[in-house]
Amino acid sequence: MGCRRRRLYRLVRTGRDLFPRRSAAGGQNGRYVRAVDTRERLVEAMQDLLWERGYVGTSPRAVQERAGAGQGSMYHHFRGKADLAAAALERTARDLGGRTEEVLTGAGSPLERLTLNLTRERDVLRGCRVGRMTQDPEVVADDKLRAPVDEAFRWVRRMYADVLAEAVAAGELPDTIDPQQVAATLVAVVQGGYVLARASGNPADFALAVDGALSLLRGLAA
Amino acid sequence: MGCRRRRLYRLVRTGRDLFPRRSAAGGQNGRYVRAVDTRERLVEAMQDLLWERGYVGTSPRAVQERAGAGQGSMYHHFRGKADLAAAALERTARDLGGRTEEVLTGAGSPLERLTLNLTRERDVLRGCRVGRMTQDPEVVADDKLRAPVDEAFRWVRRMYADVLAEAVAAGELPDTIDPQQVAATLVAVVQGGYVLARASGNPADFALAVDGALSLLRGLAA
DNA sequence: GTCTATATACGGATAGAC
DNA sequence: GTCTATCCGTATATAGAC
Numbered sequence: 044m045g046c047r048r049r050r051l052y053r054l055v056r057t058g059r060d061l062f063p064r065r066s067a068a069g070g071q072n073g074r075y076v077r078a079v080d081t082r083e084r085l086v087e088a089m090q091d092l093l094w095e096r097g098y099v100g101t102s103p104r105a106v107q108e109r110a111g112a113g114q115g116s117m118y119h120h121f122r123g124k125a126d127l128a129a130a131a132l133e134r135t136a137r138d139l140g141g142r143t144e145e146v147l148t149g150a151g152s153p154l155e156r157l158t159l160n161l162t163r164e165r166d167v168l169r170g171c172r173v174g175r176m177t178q179d180p181e182v183v184a185d186d187k188l189r190a191p192v193d194e195a196f197r198w199v200r201r202m203y204a205d206v207l208a209e210a211v212a213a214g215e216l217p218d219t220i221d222p223q224q225v226a227a228t229l230v231a232v233v234q235g236g237y238v239l240a241r242a243s244g245n246p247a248d249f250a251l252a253v254d255g256a257l258s259l260l261r262g263l264a265a
Numbered sequence: 266m267g268c269r270r271r272r273l274y275r276l277v278r279t280g281r282d283l284f285p286r287r288s289a290a291g292g293q294n295g296r297y298v299r300a301v302d303t304r305e306r307l308v309e310a311m312q313d314l315l316w317e318r319g320y321v322g323t324s325p326r327a328v329q330e331r332a333g334a335g336q337g338s339m340y341h342h343f344r345g346k347a348d349l350a351a352a353a354l355e356r357t358a359r360d361l362g363g364r365t366e367e368v369l370t371g372a373g374s375p376l377e378r379l380t381l382n383l384t385r386e387r388d389v390l391r392g393c394r395v396g397r398m399t400q401d402p403e404v405v406a407d408d409k410l411r412a413p414v415d416e417a418f419r420w421v422r423r424m425y426a427d428v429l430a431e432a433v434a435a436g437e438l439p440d441t442i443d444p445q446q447v448a449a450t451l452v453a454v455v456q457g458g459y460v461l462a463r464a465s466g467n468p469a470d471f472a473l474a475v476d477g478a479l480s481l482l483r484g485l486a487a
Numbered sequence: 488g489t490c491t492a493t494a495t496a497c498g499g500a501t502a503g504a505c
Numbered sequence: 506g507t508c509t510a511t512c513c514g515t516a517t518a519t520a521g522a523c
Contacts, residue, residue, distance in 0.1 A: 259478075340501080
């Protein structure tokens with residue numbers, strides 16, 4: 044009976060059935076519907092919690108509750124918290140790099156693509172899923188956890204630098220700029236923009252910082 | 266005897282004598298020597314730990330150990346973890362604002378002062394004591410904790426904007442720039458620079474981002 | 488593969504002696 | 506003002522049934 048009460052409690056907290064039918068959803072036909080697999084749900088839950096609360100602020104239990112999975116499942120699929128977090132971080136880093144690449148290699152002139160990526164819709168007050176991790180002492184201290192973060196930033200900075208070099212080649216920017224340097228600056232402005240916005244609680248501060256950077260770039264172009 | 270063992274343990278972990286002599290150090294003659302007062306040591310220990318581990322990552326016990334104080338002392342001087350953290354954050358925010366003001370209102374032309382503050386010696390890999398807090402969910406959620414962070418950034422941005430306006434008045438920068446906007450950009454570059462450096466483990470990435478921003482500014486001046 | 492039970496330590500705080 | 510003892514809950518993991 045204590046058992047019954049506990050099950051009900053978990054049902055309420057997670058909003059999921061404790062015993063989901065496997066056939067309810069699926070990834071068949073290449074169409075992604077929803078996470079069905081327990082392992083998959085665990086990874087996604089960890090991704091969310093890392094974003095919201097960071098690594099030190101996230102407990103295995105919280106992950107399990109959000110995933111609608113029990114202790115046993117988590118420790119069956121992963122060696123522990125760090126292992127699951129590593130899987131989640133790799134996923135997050137890859138997703139973010141992919142989205143940036145999509146915009147930066149899309150249509151438009153180099154400067155247009157940069158502007159598009161800098162001003163694209165963002166969940167500003169929730170911060171950057173990847174950049175956030177650099178503030179976590181246990182992530183930075185563990186190479187397995189820091190590696191995906193490091194690679195994501197290298198990848199994004201590389202893409203920015205390439206587009207900036209294109210802009211110079213196209214005559215949109217003077218050849219006095221150092222693409223690698225300005226790429227670091229632009230990526231930093233985005234990361235710092237999140238910081239300013241979260242400090243004030245106002246997303247407009249993100250936009251202000253980014254617009255300032257763009258005005259400096261355009262000042263050079265003129 | 267269990268008692269004796271516990272004391273020895275604490276001695277080793279904190280590197281402080283459990284019963285420091287009060288007369289060993291002092292703040293007399295206006296010369297600051299070292300924290301003597303237990304309350305003061307608690308605040309300083311919390312400042313350090315907030316910097317290293319953030320709010321969610323810092324336990325009252327850890328603070329007490331670092332301060333060489335017991336449970337009773339902490340709960341005598343403060344209502345709890347949040348109360349002590351608020352005191353520590355106010356102190357940190359004030360210190361940092363003061364240091365920035367010192368440089369930005371010091372000697373040199375406006376642009377020189379900006380450059381000086383952006384390139385001054387920093388403990389880059391340890392990150393920003395204030396900006397770091399914006400990544401902590403419990404700090405952002407608690408107005409008492411977020412307020413000092415918010416105010417510090419307002420204050421610093423205001424000072425940057427003033428100096429930028431001075432630079433325009435002095436003819437060092439064109440009047441096409443928006444001082445408030447560019448101030449947000451420069452503060453963001455610093456905050457983002459910390460993120461890049463911590464991601465790669467390389468302080469040079471901070472310098473790269475800052476130098477890029479300065480090169481954009483100087484491009485306008487020319 | 489998933490569940491429940493159990494284990495040891497820590498988190499955050501209170502009580503009350505000295 | 507400072508200390509120790511104690512409290513209840515959570516963090517992280519293991520054991521072993523089903």
